[in-house]
Amino acid sequence: MTTTHARPAPVGGRIITPFFVFLCVIMGAAGIVLIQRFVFGLGASTHLSDGYPWGIWISIDLIIGTAFGCGGLVVAWLAYIFNKGEYSPLMRAALMTSLFGYALGGAAVMIDLGRWWQGYNIMLPWLWNPRSVMLETALCIMVYIVVLMFEFSPSVFERFKMRETKQRMMKIMFIFTGLGCLLPMMHQSSMGTIVILLGYKLSPLWQSNLLTLYFLITAFTMGYAVVCFESIMAGVGLKRPIEMPLLSKIAGVMLWIMVIFVTLRFVDLTATEAWPLAFAGGIESASFWIEMLAAVGAIALLAPIGNRSQVRPLFLASVLMLTNGFLYRLNCYLIGFNPGEHYSYFPSIGEVLVTLGIIAVHVAGYLVLVRLLPVLPAVGRAKPLPAAAVAASH
């Protein structure tokens, strides 16, 4: 077994690069907007209105951001439960991305909460409303962030040579792996149930009794695609070999999930007679077709077995799957949402800056942590990049 995967090791290298500084500038700009938001209120910093109470901080930062954080979910399923560790080179990077995606999604909610100073109310059991889909979603996400920390903790223990702590952690890791497989399925599917409540305010192109299932599916498709995308990006950007055998095996699973998703959507749209709206023109139709074409494109790219072992088609397919999932969720929460009465919404510069700032934290955090912690698989066992080497460089 040891020969089937390389051990994770810190990548090493400089942290402060021009790109890193660029990310910090975006974070700084987002910070200024946050001051504006907390001093002058939501109205002063966003384009939210009486018709559009939820903007991109919810739809992109939370609903889509946590879907980008579903790499940990799918890799956990494959690695620990079905494949006995075969996928573990991808494991830690995926868990780290998940941790960022979820923690930052949670941060976005705190920024977006109007009465944030009583946000702790959601943790008071005597105020819980068990009928609320959002309560389940919120509590489940909070628990999952803690679970992700435990799942990721071995990297930190290794870095600081806390061997005994790590071993003790590994002994009870199966509990967190179980939770890591289950919890995201719960709250990701609930994110679909949340918009079922919108009823007629959500365009029939997206309103469906199957929204719960669709959000579960897109959690998996986006999770897969993120793992693929990130592995290839890390391979190219950090000049490392790409884990092609693993990625191509994942690609086969991706293909079938996408086929099921598109088939269900097609049958559903036909049954509810929603197709005329797809040809009605306007931004909803356009967004619908880009979403659908991205899915079909990903399927077409992944269908030939030969494509699945090549970097270029695989990378393109993962980008298309991310586009599909991103737009599907944006359509369900924002573009397909029509509160009537001539309300319109386009995010303010401040809202965009905060969202970009959150992405910048994510990317910068990734770059720092892969250099410092044993996250990515070491490049060949003959050429180790041990933690000691990084520590010595400081």
Place this chain on the structure above:
Amino acid sequence: MDINRRQFLSHATAGGAAATAAVIAAPEPAQALQRAPHPRKPEALGLLYDSTLCVGCKACVAGCKEANDRPVEIYPDQESWNPGLWDTGKGLSAKTMNVILAYRDGSMEVKDRETDGFAFIKRQCLHCVDPSCVSCCPVSAMIKDEVTGIVYNDADRCIGCRYCVYGCPFGVPKYDLEAAVTGKIHKCELCRHRLAENRLPGCVETCPTGATLFGRVEDLMLEAKRRLVLRPGDVYTYPRGDLNGRVGPDTPPHDKVIEAAYLPEIYGDRVLGGTQTFVLSAVPFDRLGLPHGNVPNHSYATETEGIQHFMYKGMIAPTVALVALAALAYRSSRQHREDDDNASDADEGGR
């Protein structure tokens, strides 16, 4: 009188969209998992708004503002011609919890006529029998009173997530986005603070024609049914204030000749699971901006809660799944851990 011009035009020209929406009206039952709808509360309180009686004076809007201490509303695009005294709200907002809007079509010659006519509509919280906002609130800050059925917000619980604003099918709860740190949800609470003092809701007390009538929901339903059998030319004695004359000042009824035929439907009887505020009108309800034709006769909350209940009842299914998953993970992690330990021994030995 303020009339929301853009809105009427939209209703008049949005025929295409409305027709498409009607095609995809939700079938019933919507889905297998749906929970049973909530029944009406026997002592529920509500309003009956009769659009054919409304003269559009907006006294109720002013009455509501006074009763609830809300400021005059002037939109930025109105500031050039509105120096600040004229309340010109275009719809419900954090400042305006009750508003009169108008429908107009063509030459607007005749009141309560769909074609070349005009009509008024009062928008406010309808106090749903099975409210989405109460169902969706994670911290139980939206509350439906056990006796009166009045739906109100408890700001001390509210975290400001605005899911109620997002989810309400009538677009009623509004969050005060302009407030820096004291924002909260504003919605009609049927002046429950005034009812506690045996005073009528602000909008009812000020209504000169009885277009807005207060009463027990059961009584209001009977009153509405009595009006539906009236024909143009009939004379009817319309009550004012409290239908039963128990709350508020004694206001005499008035006789009026029926001019426009009522549509044979009590809006709020069944729509979206029923409401405690009813609307009677001679102009189709969707023209007045009310969800109609494209909405089911059950609350959307019955659908979301049905799914929620199916998956999480007693947390049994998640617990079983977790045990199974953890057992699988335990089985595969034993082998995995041995490999890890061997490997890390090798690594540290090499340093």
